[in-house]
Structures are given as C-alpha cells and as structure tokens.
Amino acid sequence: MEKFFIAQIGRTVGLWGDLKIHLHTDFPEQFKVGQSYQSDRGKLTLTDINPNKGTVRFEGHESLDAAKRLTNAKIYATEEETKANCALGEGEHFWFDIIGCKVMQGEELLGEVADIQRMLDVDYLAIETDASLVKEGFAKTFLLPYIPRYILSADTDNKKICTQDAKDILEAS
Numbered sequence: 001m002e003k004f005f006i007a008q009i010g011r012t013v014g015l016w017g018d019l020k021i022h023l024h025t026d027f028p029e030q031f032k033v034g035q036s037y038q039s040d041r042g043k044l045t046l047t048d049i050n051p052n053k054g055t056v057r058f059e060g061h062e063s064l065d066a067a068k069r070l071t072n073a074k075i076y077a078t079e080e081e082t083k084a085n086c087a088l089g090e091g092e093h094f095w096f097d098i099i100g101c102k103v104m105q106g107e108e109l110l111g112e113v114a115d116i117q118r119m120l121d122v123d124y125l126a127i128e129t130d131a132s133l134v135k136e137g138f139a140k141t142f143l144l145p146y147i148p149r150y151i152l153s154a155d156t157d158n159k160k161i162c163t164q165d166a167k168d169i170l171e172a173s
Helices: 064-068 079-085 131-135 166-172
Strands: 003-013 018-023 036-039 042-050 055-058 074-078 102-105 108-119 122-129 141-145 151-155 160-163
Touching: 003 036, 003 064, 003 079, 074 079, 102 166, 108 131, 108 141, 108 166, 122 131, 141 166
Parallel strands: 102 160
Antiparallel strands: 003 018, 003 074, 018 055, 036 042, 036 074, 042 055, 102 108, 108 122, 122 141, 151 160
16 A cells, blocks of 8 residues: 655654644645544654644643654555545646646647656656657657646546647757
C-alpha cells in the first residue's frame, strides 16, 4: 500500500505539547480532531489543531518533553484515506491520478506523465517522451506547465490528458 507524504511536524510551541505543522498537501481540511495518521514514529491521533497558528497536538504527547519526541516526524496518508478525506472541486485531480496518464496533442501521443513538480505556484508535468518521438531526435523528457494555456482536459478515469501546443515545448527541450 503506497503512502503519500502529507506533513512534517516542526518544533514545539508552548508548554502543552503543541507542535508546528508544515503541510505538504493542498488539502489542509484532511486534518481533523480525533483522526489517526501514520507517521514514521508510529500512529498519531490528533487531539487539537489551530489553523491560525499552524499548530497541532497529538494524543499521548501533551507535555513539552513528549511533544519534542515528535519533532521532524513525517505524516503520511494512503490513497484511500486521501480520497476519503479530501474533496476535489470541478476539474481538480489528485497527483497520483495524473501520474501515468498519456499526454496527447490531437491524435499524437507525446508521452506519459512520470511525475509532477511544483515550482513556485505552478505544477509542471514531468513527461517521459514517447519512444517513437525520441527516435526522431526529441528529448527523452520534458516539463509541461499544468495550466489552461497547455492543458485542455484531463480524464483520469481513462488516463489521458489532452493538450495544445505541448509539442512546441517538447521541440524546444
């Protein structure tokens, strides 16, 4: 079962076990009091969250000394937990659903999404170029901004992304 890194615990704050939390997810709403999370330090149950201060508290770690043991711990969620706890808006997709999609421009297969990279506030599809295009001399990989200028539609059920002008980016790569 694949786990996705969703947050890292930072330093302690105050005397009652509050900890800074650094989110690595676009869905902060998945952090709910009473819910348990997987971490590299074992299972953690959230007892308090303060979104304004960016702090959390976990069951059994209500003292300063106990909380310090969680500093730098990483928190993970499974695909099923993520889908259950995160509501997507119209046209939104989880990264794990986009990875593996075929990238098409018209009827031409340009490649397959191997990864997604966030630079500043823009997500880029890291695409492994189709072998037939690599044989023609195109780059083995290229980055495509995931913005409406290039992405026409994403159909994660059929693992297909329709693009425009993406081949121009490939040619310049």
